Amino acid sequence: MLTLRSILQQICQFFRGMAVKVTKKMYRSSAVFMTGAAVITVVAFTSTGFGSGGKNALTAFAETPAPGADTQEETVEEEETATQAKVQITLTEARMQAHQLAGNLLVKEVVQKQELEEESQARIKLVHTQIAEEEEAKRQAEEAARIAEEQRKAAEEAARKAEEEKAVHAMSVSQDDYQVLLKIVQAEAGVCDNKGKILVANVILNRVKSGKFPDTVRGVVYSPSQFSPVSNGRINTVKVTEDTRQCVDRALSGEDYSEGALFFMNRRGSKNGAVRWFDSRLTYLFQHENHEFFK
Numbered sequence: 001m002l003t004l005r006s007i008l009q010q011i012c013q014f015f016r017g018m019a020v021k022v023t024k025k026m027y028r029s030s031a032v033f034m035t036g037a038a039v040i041t042v043v044a045f046t047s048t049g050f051g052s053g054g055k056n057a058l059t060a061f062a063e064t065p066a067p068g069a070d071t072q073e074e075t076v077e078e079e080e081t082a083t084q085a086k087v088q089i090t091l092t093e094a095r096m097q098a099h100q101l102a103g104n105l106l107v108k109e110v111v112q113k114q115e116l117e118e119e120s121q122a123r124i125k126l127v128h129t130q131i132a133e134e135e136e137a138k139r140q141a142e143e144a145a146r147i148a149e150e151q152r153k154a155a156e157e158a159a160r161k162a163e164e165e166k167a168v169h170a171m172s173v174s175q176d177d178y179q180v181l182l183k184i185v186q187a188e189a190g191v192c193d194n195k196g197k198i199l200v201a202n203v204i205l206n207r208v209k210s211g212k213f214p215d216t217v218r219g220v221v222y223s224p225s226q227f228s229p230v231s232n233g234r235i236n237t238v239k240v241t242e243d244t245r246q247c248v249d250r251a252l253s254g255e256d257y258s259e260g261a262l263f264f265m266n267r268r269g270s271k272n273g274a275v276r277w278f279d280s281r282l283t284y285l286f287q288h289e290n291h292e293f294f295k
Helices: 004-021 024-048 052-063 069-169 175-189 194-210 217-221 242-252 272-281
Strands: 263-266 284-288 291-294
Touching: 175 194, 175 217, 175 242, 194 217, 194 242, 194 263, 194 284, 194 291, 263 272
Parallel strands: none
Antiparallel strands: 263 291, 284 291
8 A cells, every 4th residue: 555655756756757848838737736636635545545445546547647748748849859950050050150250261361461471572572672773783883983993093094104205205405496396397287287287396306316317406407308398498488376386395295196207298299209219218107187107
């Protein structure tokens, strides 16, 4: 025979099992039902005692399912399954969106990093190019400066040598020889350019220094049959220009273009015999304007 306590425990366990499956909306109805069942049980046991009749009635009551309980349980399970499916779908969609967002952020970060790296490389390349251009410009400037310095030194050396050569060829003549030199240059080359005048003076001075002719300007100029202006007397009628004077002074200071020439002639104004003698007896050097120079 079951005691009242054990029966009540079974009833509570039965309803506790049902309470797990019911929704919150059915919880209050279940509580009311449990209370009513407990009262009925107490009344039944009080009226009939703890005999077999009471036991059978309580057992029958406990084992008899409530009308529509299976249908409600299936509905609850379906609702729970649908809810769980919806939650699962929502979670899956949330995970996919999160993954997509993370992927997009990662791609954006990678792209930004690549762009920054490319920009950095471009800046480095630009800096290297600028450095190379500056170094090349510096090298070219140094090369130009070196060439200019070499040219300056070469010009100074050439000027120094020219001055030395002038000093070697420079001559000091008497005032009488100076006047004769002015007249013969004016008579022979008065219509020539400055170089032509200096060349005539160079030939006169070369003869003075050669040892083959008289050692004075007057002696060279007035030697027989040497200069036509002396033969025809024009040397005594010319008027010396300032330009001729400067050219004679330059020749006396050592400016010399003659290459050692001792003779000159104007082929068109010379006699045929003189021309043949020049061509057969002398060494041709060069021609300047109408004058040909020999030695």
